[in-house]
Amino acid sequence: MKKGExxxxxxxxxxxxxxxxxxxxxxxxxxxxxxxxxxxxxxxxFVADEVTLGDLADEKALVAFAKSVDALTYDTENLPYETIxxxxxxxxxxxxxNVLHIAQHRIRERTFLSSLGVPIPNVAYVTxxxxxxxxxxxxxxxxxLKTAAFGYDGKGQRVVREAGALRTAWRDLxxxxxxxxxxxDFEREMSVIVARAQTGEMQTFGVIDNEHRNHILHASVSPSxxxxxxxxxxxxxxxxxxxxxxxxxxxxxxxxxxxxxxVLVNELAPRPHNSGHxxxxxxxxxxxxxxxxxxSGQALGEIDARPGVMINLLGDLFPKGTKPVYRxxxxxxxxxxxxxxxxxxxxxxxxxxxxxxxxxxxxxxxADTVEKAYEAAAHAYQMYVHAATAAGGVRV
Numbered sequence: 009m010k011k012g013e014x015x016x017x018x019x020x021x022x023x024x025x026x027x028x029x030x031x032x033x034x035x036x037x038x039x040x041x042x043x044x045x046x047x048x049x050x051x052x053x054f055v056a057d058e059v060t061l062g063d064l065a066d067e068k069a070l071v072a073f074a075k076s077v078d079a080l081t082y083d084t085e086n087l088p089y090e091t092i093x094x095x096x097x098x099x100x101x102x103x104x105x106n107v108l109h110i111a112q113h114r115i116r117e118r119t120f121l122s123s124l125g126v127p128i129p130n131v132a133y134v135t136x137x138x139x140x141x142x143x144x145x146x147x148x149x150x151x152x153l154k155t156a157a158f159g160y161d162g163k164g165q166r167v168v169r170e171a172g173a174l175r176t177a178w179r180d181l182x183x184x185x186x187x188x189x190x191x192x193d194f195e196r197e198m199s200v201i202v203a204r205a206q207t208g209e210m211q212t213f214g215v216i217d218n219e220h221r222n223h224i225l226h227a228s229v230s231p232s233x234x235x236x237x238x239x240x241x242x243x244x245x246x247x248x249x250x251x252x253x254x255x256x257x258x259x260x261x262x263x264x265x266x267x268x269x270x271v272l273v274n275e276l277a278p279r280p281h282n283s284g285h286x287x288x289x290x291x292x293x294x295x296x297x298x299x300x301x302x303x304s305g306q307a308l309g310e311i312d313a314r315p316g317v318m319i320n321l322l323g324d325l326f327p328k329g330t331k332p333v334y335r336x337x338x339x340x341x342x343x344x345x346x347x348x349x350x351x352x353x354x355x356x357x358x359x360x361x362x363x364x365x366x367x368x369x370x371x372x373x374x375a376d377t378v379e380k381a382y383e384a385a386a387h388a389y390q391m392y393v394h395a396a397t398a399a400g401g402v403r404v
Contacts, residue, residue, distance in 0.1 A: 040058070127245075153165065218283050227317060228318045234265055292313075348380045
């Protein structure tokens with residue numbers, strides 16, 4: 009930014025930890041941020057340069073917010089499409105609202121992917137009693153029934169092991185529109201995060217291996233240890249999807265690497281992704297920096313990387329029945345260097361209430377090999393587990 013030039017202002021729709029980390033990345037690039045928040049107690053409100061408190065249903069407040077920024081982005085796909093369109097009429101939104109519209113609804117998402125010839129798990133749509141009966145007779149069970157909208161971290165899902173259980177599972181999910189997907193015999197869960205600039209310049213952070221516990225991401229490892237042929241195919245698929253959407257910003261593509269060597273797409277997230285937190289320390293510029301650069305019309309910059317491992321820190325690690333008190337929100341500085349040469353960084357979001365399964369922060373280890381990074385991250389995580397069990401919980 010030239011002297012005397014007005015800073016670029018990025019508007020954030022969504023006020024969680026992803027928006028918080030985007031705001032901090034924007035600041036490091038000389039930008040300002042303005043967040044539309046539901047509460048000053050939410051993570052992004054702690055760090056944004058300006059905060060508008062309001063409800064997304066308040067059109068007047070939303071329009072005023074959009075008019076105050078140079079561009080918009082969001083930290084969740086679970087936003088009303090009409091709301092994003094209202095805001096985008098006054099400031100460009102990245103990614104485009106149409107990308108969000110596809111990704112926020114599993115039936116639209118699967119239909120779009122199929123139209124591109126992108127491989128996905130076997131699927132049936134259940135939106136009516138008739139379709140439910142048809143799926144019960146034609147689908148090869150077992151499978152997973154998922155609500156078409158507003159599902160994350162295993163929520164809005166039921167395992168259906170036989171045809172006779174489908175009707176009950178659909179009723180349990182409120183008879184909402186659903187997708188029924190076949191079980192996948194996978195070797196690995198993985199993600200590819202694509203950044204794409206307004207010029208069409210495109211980068212990925214490679215393939216990231218993901219480990220889940222209780223349907224919640226536990227660890228992400230970069231780079232993946234899968235065969236080169238599988239990683240190349242995963243990146244090709246992700247870039248094909250991003251280009252087809254005319255993406256500007258970020259797109260995380262969650263995938264399965266099957267035991268027979270195929271790559272299947274699980275879902276799309278047009279925003280920063282939990283697995284991409286590893287890029288905060290493993291890459292020269294993180295996923296959050298790339299989003300800010302794309303939204304502001306700049307080139308994406310360098311992509312240099314080191315081996316890294318990220319592990320989520322959940323509310324289970326905090327004292328039961330207490331509200332965390334933080335000395336600092338963001339990365340605890342300086343990073344810890346261990347005997348192997350690995351460095352470990354811990355980041356806390358500043359959430360006021362710890363609950364089991366709630367993401368409160370994460371740690372990242374980087375080293376000259378994935379093995380050293382994984383060992384350091386696992387050891388650091390066990391220290392937090394020990395604090396949770398022996399000392400009554402993590403205290404920050």
